[in-house]
Amino acid sequence: MKKISSVIIVFAIMLAASLTVISTASAETIKITGVISKIEIAADQKSAIAVIKDNKSGESISITIADELTLDKLKDKRILEGDEIRTKFEKEGDKNTSKMFKKTAGC
Amino acid sequence: MSGKIAAIMLGCALLATTAVAKEHPGKEQILKDGYQGPKTCETCHPGKAKEFLGTVHWKHASKVDHVDNLNPNEEHGMKNRIYTMCNGNDIVNNLKEVPPNALGKTKFTGCNTCHPGDHASDVGSTGPQAEQAIDCLICHSSKYDFSKRKPIKDKNGNVVMTQDRSTEAAANIGRPSIKNCMVCHEAAGGGAMIKRGFSMAKDAEVHVTKGIICVDCHQVKNHKFPTGRDPNNWAHDGIYMTCVGECHTSKPHTDADYNRHTDKIACQTCHIPRTGGAFSKDFTKWEKQSNGFYEPSTLKREVNETAPVYAWYNLTVSNTPTFIGPKGSRTDGKSKIYPFKVFQGKAYFNKKNGQLMSMDFAPPISNGDSLAGVASAAKILGIKDYEPVPGWQTIYFGSNHQVTPKNKALTCANCHAVNGVLDFKELGYAAKEIEKLTNPELYFEKLLKLQQEDE
Numbered sequence: 391m392k393k394i395s396s397v398i399i400v401f402a403i404m405l406a407a408s409l410t411v412i413s414t415a416s417a418e419t420i421k422i423t424g425v426i427s428k429i430e431i432a433a434d435q436k437s438a439i440a441v442i443k444d445n446k447s448g449e450s451i452s453i454t455i456a457d458e459l460t461l462d463k464l465k466d467k468r469i470l471e472g473d474e475i476r477t478k479f480e481k482e483g484d485k486n487t488s489k490m491f492k493k494t495a496g497c
Numbered sequence: 498m499s500g501k502i503a504a505i506m507l508g509c510a511l512l513a514t515t516a517v518a519k520e521h522p523g524k525e526q527i528l529k530d531g532y533q534g535p536k537t538c539e540t541c542h543p544g545k546a547k548e549f550l551g552t553v554h555w556k557h558a559s560k561v562d563h564v565d566n567l568n569p570n571e572e573h574g575m576k577n578r579i580y581t582m583c584n585g586n587d588i589v590n591n592l593k594e595v596p597p598n599a600l601g602k603t604k605f606t607g608c609n610t611c612h613p614g615d616h617a618s619d620v621g622s623t624g625p626q627a628e629q630a631i632d633c634l635i636c637h638s639s640k641y642d643f644s645k646r647k648p649i650k651d652k653n654g655n656v657v658m659t660q661d662r663s664t665e666a667a668a669n670i671g672r673p674s675i676k677n678c679m680v681c682h683e684a685a686g687g688g689a690m691i692k693r694g695f696s697m698a699k700d701a702e703v704h705v706t707k708g709i710i711c712v713d714c715h716q717v718k719n720h721k722f723p724t725g726r727d728p729n730n731w732a733h734d735g736i737y738m739t740c741v742g743e744c745h746t747s748k749p750h751t752d753a754d755y756n757r758h759t760d761k762i763a764c765q766t767c768h769i770p771r772t773g774g775a776f777s778k779d780f781t782k783w784e785k786q787s788n789g790f791y792e793p794s795t796l797k798r799e800v801n802e803t804a805p806v807y808a809w810y811n812l813t814v815s816n817t818p819t820f821i822g823p824k825g826s827r828t829d830g831k832s833k834i835y836p837f838k839v840f841q842g843k844a845y846f847n848k849k850n851g852q853l854m855s856m857d858f859a860p861p862i863s864n865g866d867s868l869a870g871v872a873s874a875a876k877i878l879g880i881k882d883y884e885p886v887p888g889w890q891t892i893y894f895g896s897n898h899q900v901t902p903k904n905k906a907l908t909c910a911n912c913h914a915v916n917g918v919l920d921f922k923e924l925g926y927a928a929k930e931i932e933k934l935t936n937p938e939l940y941f942e943k944l945l946k947l948q949q950e951d952e
Contacts, residue, residue, distance in 0.1 A: 467643045
């Protein structure tokens with residue numbers, strides 16, 4: 391019985407590990423450029439969601455922003471609705487998490 | 498870390514914290530009376546507006562005596578320079594509305610977008626109107642609403658830059674924070690982190706990690722900013738800064754071998770091992786963007802993706818149409834080895850005199866026609882005799898920010914290695930010398946001991 395339990399535990403650990411790997415592997419990195427149609431800053435000010443209309447596909451994509459530098463730019467309106475941005479985000483299930491979020495415009 | 502340095506670090510951290518938390522005197526008065534621009538500031542700080550008009554931040558130029566082929570009696574800087582990171586300048590690329598593109602869209606653009614005035618009083622302007630046009634709060638307010646700072650056309654059709662002069666912004670003033678500086682300094686050269694390619698985020702700069710902000714090192718006196726000696730940064734307020742001073746000594750290491758290096762190796766060489774941003778641009782080839790506008794084609798990397806190039810630098814600058822970079826050698830007695838970000842840009846040269854030509858970006862942004870941009874710039878500058886031919890220019894940018902934690906700085910084996918980060922041949926060493934310089938005998942015992950301590 392003890393042996394069977396050990397086998398089950400080992401199997402469970404292997405299953406959990408493989409699921410973790412699958413989950414990590416399924417995160418896809420996507421780059422798009424587009425205009426921000428909506429910005430919503432969370433009540434706790436620790437994250438924001440920006441909706442970007444992808445210039446290529448025309449699709450509107452919601453992206454979660456949690457890095458301090460970009461959040462600060464959203465809060466003090468250095469980045470606004472209507473600005474065109476270039477972003478790189480990780481898509482994991484339904485959630486898109488920003489890894490880079492920059493205005494395309496320079497001087 | 499020595500006790501003295503630790504104490505200074507703590508002091509800087511406390512100062513930085515205080516700068517954010519401490520309320521500026523006069524807040525009640527501002528809340529009561531509202532903010533009327535610089536004249537409100539001058540109630541307590543008389544003469545500061547006029548003083549600011551004499552600085553590089555306002556003039557975008559100064560007399561320059563350390564760069565070849567410049568008239569030392571004239572002022573040079575972003576106002577009038579022509580080089581291939583920014584093929585325009587404040588004169589030819591004065592803030593303006595570009596002609597409509599094929600989609601009928603237009604936009605405002607110009608090198609002087611960052612100028613802290615209202616554009617009606619522009620780069621280098623003087624007098625009472627200019628004094629009152631200064632945007633004090635963009636540098637001094639922690640509550641500046643950047644949506645209020647934008648180019649618009651006034652009732653006469655002139656392009657002006659609006660400002661946030663709200664009471665809320667004025668009531669939250671103090672020493673400039675990193676954000677206040679980086680609003681402009683990270684956006685230069687055509688986008689975020691393009692020109693200089695460094696980040697002042699906590700995880701990118703060890704000084705910022707420790708709570709130190711830009712103006713702790715760039716200690717401003719009467720609105721004049723001390724700067725380092727980037728060979729591509731010509732205009733200056735007449736004061737320079739180095740790492741050595743209040744925080745670091747000229748022999749800052751506990752290791753005597755490292756201290757022996759400081760006579761010939763700049764701090765940045767070991768402590769800023771990475772850089773980034775744009776490393777090449779082609780102003781003769783503009784790429785159509787999905788919004789219908791064009792941008793100069795640019796090769797770029799993230800802020801820590803580029804290895805610098807190392808060269809001797811005696812703080813004077815070679816300036817020719819095809820090269821802007823450090824002068825110096827291992828034998829001149831003045832030079833040290835510094836790290837640089839090498840940038841190469843393609844633009845048009847005037848075949849008639851070999852000089853690099855400038856470009857008005859309005860035409861190519863609208864339709865991609867770079868030669869129309871050259872023609873427009875030539876017209877603005879009164880150049881009639883020219884024949885544009887494409888060519889490349891190499892520029893060495895100083896690598897002076899993004900200091901790494903000391904455990905990630907370069908060590909003996911990074912440089913004293915075959916094919917190490919220093920190209921000893923290029924730095925002027927003979928084959929026999931290189932053989933000695935790349936022999937592990939130099940450092941083996943030291944690194945072995947360190948390794949044993951770590952294990």
